Amino acid sequence: MTQQVQAGIDPGAFALPGFDLDRFVRETLAEDLGVAGDITSAAVIPAEARFTGVMDSRDAIIVAGLPIAEAFFRALDPDVEIECLVTDGDRVAAGTDLMRLSGKARALLTAERSALNTVQHLSGIATMTRGYVERIAGTGATLLDTRKTIPGLRVLEKYATRMGGARNHRMGLWDAAMIKDNHVAVAGSIGEAVRRAVSAHIENIIVEVDRIDQIEPALAAGATHLLLDNMSVALLREAVALVNGRVPTEASGGVRLDTIRAIAETGVTFVSVGRLTQSAPAADIGLDFQAE
Incomplete structure (x- = not known):
């Protein structure tokens, strides 16, 4: 006979928003x-x-x-x-x-x-x-997790990254826009994609760029956060200098423990690492x- 599972569990009133x-x-x-x-x-x-x-x-x-x-x-x-x-x-x-x-x-x-x-x-x-x-301590950069989580376990996995000292990135598709290459391809351009997000009255608009020449069109259209995707350390420094503090910058893509310090030292605001929840x-x- 299957054992009865009791309802109303309250281990120290543990509660996470969005988690039952x-x-x-x-x-x-x-x-x-x-x-x-x-x-x-x-x-x-x-x-x-x-x-x-x-x-x-x-x-x-x-x-x-x-x-x-x-x-x-x-x-x-x-x-x-x-x-x-x-x-x-x-x-x-x-x-x-x-x-x-x-x-x-x-x-x-x-x-x-x-x-x-x-x-x-x-x-x-x-x-x-x-x-x-700990690897990026003192650089001024903040570690972010990503949405690369096991389906059904996102809230728990992002709780675990907070216990490790990271800050949560988007919890889902609902709390910020993130315009990536496929969105741009369908919309026609970065500028047009961002303008549509602005017209939809979305407050937080993250735009992925992988080239320097994409930065100004994204900012001019209303991007509030730039995700600098798979850029070299030298290119990250150039991008950070060009943005010049106008919006937060985030380095992302293939970040490893042995590379994150140099990436953080470029002056980016954030570094996001998918492997925290994908490969731990x-x-x-x-x-x-x-x-x-």
Whole structure:
């Protein structure tokens, strides 16, 4: 029989705009439980058995996702005792205990993988992000994430980049216009594309340019932010000098940890990095039984 998932989860009143924690937990557990439920725990673990364990990190990480992990455990055992030993955004060394919990063994072992998957994924993103943030420290540039996220996980992944110290770029297609090469191709020119966005009364108009000669037409038409796409360091310096502070500038495209410092030192306002959410490796985090 499938275990009942409790409604109304409130792990420390964790809330993110646009994210339904109850629904995420419910649907994630349903995916794992299927129709038959956790057949291993039902067969192997006595119904009255208790489990006391510790979630710990085998890697040095920036922590992200503990309140969500807590929600998974509470969904299957509302009476579980949980002590979070660190806070999201903390930097911890390898071997650090993150959470202690004690409760119904079947419930906690059923929730274990969903909880760990979430913390591993989000902590991996936060950890990679912090590495990029530290690499550009002192340059004046701000690190941005992108919309290159796993479908359905954008709010969580962008939360993780914030835990790592980045600033969120657009959350979706709705909160700013971003005019890219295909929009320009259909509209006929950068100037025409920007003018149409201005006529639609869009406040924030980001325009992607990959050549110096595209900058003035974009600005003249009303661009409020320029995305300097796949430009060399030398070209970025030239573009920043030409813009001369009239709008924020953003370097984007193929940015890596070994190149971001030189890019940031060109004077751009922002550097955006898709790999933060696209390619971050999961952190090595486990849950180990402890005898009482």
